[in-house]
Amino acid sequence: MYLKTLGLTDKTLETLVFDKDIHPNPLLLVSTDDPIAWKNNKIKIDKRDVIKQFKVGNKKRYEGAQADEKAEEPLFKTLIDFKVKSTYDLELYINIKNGEALKIENLKQKYGQLNLYTDEKILSVFFAKKEEEIVQGDAPYQPVYIKDKKTGKSIKTRAKKPPETKVQYYEELGQGAIGQKVQLVASCANLDGKEVLFKIFEKEPLLGAKDTAIGVLQNGAEVTEIKALVKDGYAVAEIELQKIDNAKYKDWDKKLDPVTGNEKTSFVYIKATRKEVDIPIIDRVFLKDNEFKIKPATHIYKIYSSGKIEKYQRYEAKKGRYYYIDDKNMTHFLGKII
Numbered sequence: 001m002y003l004k005t006l007g008l009t010d011k012t013l014e015t016l017v018f019d020k021d022i023h024p025n026p027l028l029l030v031s032t033d034d035p036i037a038w039k040n041n042k043i044k045i046d047k048r049d050v051i052k053q054f055k056v057g058n059k060k061r062y063e064g065a066q067a068d069e070k071a072e073e074p075l076f077k078t079l080i081d082f083k084v085k086s087t088y089d090l091e092l093y094i095n096i097k098n099g100e101a102l103k104i105e106n107l108k109q110k111y112g113q114l115n116l117y118t119d120e121k122i123l124s125v126f127f128a129k130k131e132e133e134i135v136q137g138d139a140p141y142q143p144v145y146i147k148d149k150k151t152g153k154s155i156k157t158r159a160k161k162p163p164e165t166k167v168q169y170y171e172e173l174g175q176g177a178i179g180q181k182v183q184l185v186a187s188c189a190n191l192d193g194k195e196v197l198f199k200i201f202e203k204e205p206l207l208g209a210k211d212t213a214i215g216v217l218q219n220g221a222e223v224t225e226i227k228a229l230v231k232d233g234y235a236v237a238e239i240e241l242q243k244i245d246n247a248k249y250k251d252w253d254k255k256l257d258p259v260t261g262n263e264k265t266s267f268v269y270i271k272a273t274r275k276e277v278d279i280p281i282i283d284r285v286f287l288k289d290n291e292f293k294i295k296p297a298t299h300i301y302k303i304y305s306s307g308k309i310e311k312y313q314r315y316e317a318k319k320g321r322y323y324y325i326d327d328k329n330m331t332h333f334l335g336k337i338i
Contacts, residue, residue, distance in 0.1 A: 001094070174290075201268060217243060218239050
């Protein structure tokens with residue numbers, strides 16, 4: 001739960017979480033949003049940007065809210081027949097309980113939105129790098145103790161501090177270099193314990209044949225089908241875009257960084273599916289309109305007429321390409337170092 005605030009440093013927010021209800025009947029324009037139980041709802045504002053951990057509960061926690069998410073289709077769809085039913089996803093939002101005391105404007109504002117899906121699906125797939133961050137945990141505030149100068153004993157004070165926890169997350173990448181290790185991530189709904197299969201394809205054939213999945217390394221072996229088990233809503237596979245000392249890497253390097261001419265880029269997208277015995281395998285396509293770029297493992301140096309030098313580092317490259325940008329902003333290739 002990410003908060004960006006202004007003028008609230010050292011304040012503690014008490015938040016309320018609700019499910020935004022749909023209208024049980026399209027003719028009834030009144031609904032009451034369901035409160036979602038969340039005990040550890042206090043957030044200490046120690047800086048302008050604050051992250052608080054919110055643990056999504058199991059299905060039982062949301063039974064009451066889910067019960068009224070079955071409704072007739074909208075009036076314009078059914079017109080006469082109101083027997084058609086649909087089940088809608090839960091839409092959670094946040095409200096500030098002590099907003100009036102803190103003089104926060106727009107007290108009825110619904111902050112943020114989190115959709116809880118009812119069916120099984122792969123929501124998104126992307127390349128990423130794994131990161132960690134210390135955030136306020138989803139646990140009760142801890143009392144603060146001070147040491148008594150006379151007795152040397154620890155005395156409990158009224159002040160409390162929010163617990164901290166280390167959270168892993170995946171930062172999406174738009175490009176990588178051959179030889180680089182990256183995470184292939186699928187964000188999933190209701191698929192924990194099941195397997196997701198990935199295949200990587202090029203938009204235009206450069207590293208491999210047309211309509212053929214390119215090979216990457218998983219656990220040291222080259223594969224064209226990558227497997228990952230879903231845990232806590234994510235299927236994550238660490239892959240390597242070829243190994244520097246193998247023939248495939250050298251082949252890719254020649255294609256992306258030819259001896260003469262400009263370097264090239266391979267634009268790739270992903271097909272992913274869930275592995276089921278009794279369900280036909282249907283691939284879903286991801287990143288088709290926003291392809292991941294695979295570039296040669298070559299550092300780029302830009303030397304400007306002003307004397308400024310910019311370096312664009314690509315993974316653990318040992319090669320470099322040098323460009324000169326003149327006072328008319330024209331780019332000139334100077335050469336490369338291998």
